[in-house]
Amino acid sequence: GAVVSQHPSRVICKSGTSVKIECRSLDFQATTMFWYRQFPKQSLMLMATSNEGSKATYEQGVEKDKFLINHASLTLSTLTVTSAHPEDSSFYICSAPEDTDTQYFGPGTRLTVL
Amino acid sequence: SQQGEEDPQALSIQEGENATMNCSYKTSINNLQWYRQNSGRGLVHLILIRSNEREKHSGRLRVTLDTSKKSSSLLITASRAADTASYFCATVPNSGGYQKVTFGTGTKLQVIP
Numbered sequence: 001g002a003v004v005s006q007h008p009s010r011v012i013c014k015s016g017t018s019v020k021i022e023c024r025s026l027d028f029q030a031t032t033m034f035w036y037r038q039f040p041k042q043s044l045m046l047m048a049t050s051n052e053g054s055k056a057t058y059e060q061g062v063e064k065d066k067f068l069i070n071h072a073s074l075t076l077s078t079l080t081v082t083s084a085h086p087e088d089s090s091f092y093i094c095s096a097p098e099d100t101d102t103q104y105f106g107p108g109t110r111l112t113v114l
Numbered sequence: 115s116q117q118g119e120e121d122p123q124a125l126s127i128q129e130g131e132n133a134t135m136n137c138s139y140k141t142s143i144n145n146l147q148w149y150r151q152n153s154g155r156g157l158v159h160l161i162l163i164r165s166n167e168r169e170k171h172s173g174r175l176r177v178t179l180d181t182s183k184k185s186s187s188l189l190i191t192a193s194r195a196a197d198t199a200s201y202f203c204a205t206v207p208n209s210g211g212y213q214k215v216t217f218g219t220g221t222k223l224q225v226i227p
Contacts, residue, residue, distance in 0.1 A: 034214060043202060044157075044217045093156060095215065101145060101206075103215055107156035 003027065004096050006106035013084055014114055021079045021109045023050075023094030029074035030096035035067075038091040038108075050077040050094075084113040119219055120203060126224040133190040135221040137203030138183075144208040146179055147215065148188050150199045157202070160188075165208065195227040 003026040013019050023033055031052045036044040048069055049057040056069035066088075068080040077096075081088050089112050097103040120137045127133050139146070148160040163170045163179045163186065170177045176189040190197055203218040 036217075043220045046214055046216060049214065091154075101162065103159075105149075105157040105159070110154070 004094065004104045004106040006092075006094060006109050008109060009107065010110040010112070012112045012114065015085050016083055018080055018082045019084055019111060021081070021092055021094075021111075023077045023079070023096070023106050025075045025096040025098075025104070028096075028098050030077075030098070031074060032097060033071065033077040034095045034097075034103075035069065035077075035079050036093045036095070038093060040091075044093060047079075050079075052077075081111065084111070086113045089113045120201075120221045122221060123219070124222045124224070126226065127193055129193060129195055129225050129227050131193055133193050133197070133223055133225070135188045135201050135203075135223070137186045137188070137218050139186075139203070139205045139218070140184065141205075142208045143181070143205045145206050146177075146186050147204045147206070148175075148177060148186075149202045149204060149217075151202065151220075152199045160201075190223075193223075193225045195225050198223060198225045 005024045007022045011019055033050040035047045037047050038044045046059050047062045050069045050071040052071040052074055058064045071077045091108050091110050093108045094106045095103050143165050145162050145164045147162045149157045150160055151157050161172045161175055161177050163177050174191045179186045200220045200222045202220045204215045
């Protein structure tokens, strides 16, 4: 089946730095991608909808200046965590719908901010 | 925001027993999906059930959907130690286009060998 990849799989950074996470749909085009965050032992919370060719749509409570999303092409969306702090440490997962019923999830990126 | 609530939050059973997890949701849906997540790993899609379906089977999995009660259940029969994972229900709303998948709170299943 279709595959969505994420890079990197894990990243450790110092407080105050910015981290970019890539999400790619490998064999299908995705005009829309979704970004989720998952804290330890909790469920996935939708952060934002990434739209190719237009601005991302953020969920309530998610700071758009903190989490910059760029849908650079039909197969790539990036999430940049700017000026990261320890409370941003989390598991970030993207997903890409192939059609209205089928959505593929990436393997996730574990971010640790020291 | 969380769409679904799942119960139990945690479930521990012996290998060979059946495991049942329940999910309740709040709004009208197009479909409901179940996912598995092993600790620290990504999501694995298990099964999708549409709003006009009542029951669906896939191998040892059986999913039911009751749209009048806004609830679903996932039954894993003859459980194995490898089934140990967290299970999430996820709903897709009924308003067309590519929809946001909203996840429930999850059930952590432990199957004891």
